[in-house]
Amino acid sequence: MATILITGGCGFIGVNLINFLRRKQPQFDIVVLDNLILGKREYLNEYDVEFIEGDIRDKSLVTDLMKRVDIVIHLAADTRVLESIENPDFNFDVNVNGTYNLLRAARLCNVERFICASTGGAIIGEAAPPVHEKMVPRPLSPYGASKLMAEGYLSAFHGSYGMQTVALRFSNVYGPRSFLKGSIVALIFKKVLKNETLTIYGDGMQTRDYVYADDICNAIVKSMQVNGGGHVFQLGTGEATTLNDLVSEVQSIIGDDYNLPVEYQNFRVGEVKLNFTDISHAKKELGYQPKVKLNEGLALTWEWFLKQSAV
Numbered sequence: 001m002a003t004i005l006i007t008g009g010c011g012f013i014g015v016n017l018i019n020f021l022r023r024k025q026p027q028f029d030i031v032v033l034d035n036l037i038l039g040k041r042e043y044l045n046e047y048d049v050e051f052i053e054g055d056i057r058d059k060s061l062v063t064d065l066m067k068r069v070d071i072v073i074h075l076a077a078d079t080r081v082l083e084s085i086e087n088p089d090f091n092f093d094v095n096v097n098g099t100y101n102l103l104r105a106a107r108l109c110n111v112e113r114f115i116c117a118s119t120g121g122a123i124i125g126e127a128a129p130p131v132h133e134k135m136v137p138r139p140l141s142p143y144g145a146s147k148l149m150a151e152g153y154l155s156a157f158h159g160s161y162g163m164q165t166v167a168l169r170f171s172n173v174y175g176p177r178s179f180l181k182g183s184i185v186a187l188i189f190k191k192v193l194k195n196e197t198l199t200i201y202g203d204g205m206q207t208r209d210y211v212y213a214d215d216i217c218n219a220i221v222k223s224m225q226v227n228g229g230g231h232v233f234q235l236g237t238g239e240a241t242t243l244n245d246l247v248s249e250v251q252s253i254i255g256d257d258y259n260l261p262v263e264y265q266n267f268r269v270g271e272v273k274l275n276f277t278d279i280s281h282a283k284k285e286l287g288y289q290p291k292v293k294l295n296e297g298l299a300l301t302w303e304w305f306l307k308q309s310a311v
Helices: 012-024 059-066 081-086 088-108 142-161 184-194 213-223 243-254 280-286 294-310
Strands: 003-007 029-034 050-053 071-074 113-119 164-170 172-174 198-201 210-212 231-235 262-265
Touching: 003 012, 012 029, 012 213, 029 059, 059 088, 071 088, 081 088, 081 142, 088 113, 088 142, 113 142, 142 164, 164 213, 172 184, 172 213, 172 294, 184 198, 184 243, 184 294, 198 243, 210 213, 210 294, 213 231, 213 280, 231 280, 243 294
Parallel strands: 003 029, 003 071, 029 050, 071 113, 113 164, 164 231, 172 210, 198 262
Antiparallel strands: none
């Protein structure tokens, strides 16, 4: 029976992935490594997993873990764009040094497959969408630069040591279990429940590719089976949605019992204005096909937030 190490497994995508694996691929043993800075141990209470509190930068801990691991799914990261601008040293230490530390230990312990969460828009920077894997990266933020460096090491460890590496460039992932997630969909629903005003930076015409968590989890599972290494896949829906349209969709879902007041302020430095994803490469090589439409996914996410507010 194969053992999977999931770093950052108490985070939003990590908890969704564990839920997905337990529903769809229950044969795996799962070990979770998380430092609990953003996640909480109790998010895993309903799942049969082994939990270890620790940091991906801890060399001895990571090396000991790798001795009994077959597959690494590396989700732990400092993903906050604006904070990376304010504190690039911390972002570099977590995302670059942390990823290298995991790769180094995986190589020493002969772990053959290493899957890493990356990012689409933040790596490519300001470019005419759709974003695809052949575009020249020009990051606008230290966060984007750190993920580009991590991808470089994934490629190098495949080229030099034969490790089967996969970088998955997530677009804007949303869905249930977004306990502490600061992305826009989770933020909007939290604002609705608190009856607070949503601030939109810019004119609201900036576009993103919003992909439901289960579709991303399905892609992660498929990447555990892809041949070879050095792979990079853009993952999203292939559809652009403006922030204004996202707000309109949410307003139609929450109904008349809830309000979502909106105010507009100036654009913020370091944020990409127009972005959506070309997923044709992932479709061809992974058999990836997102299934959940935006209105359906938002309704499921809103239902989850309502249940949490009632607890």
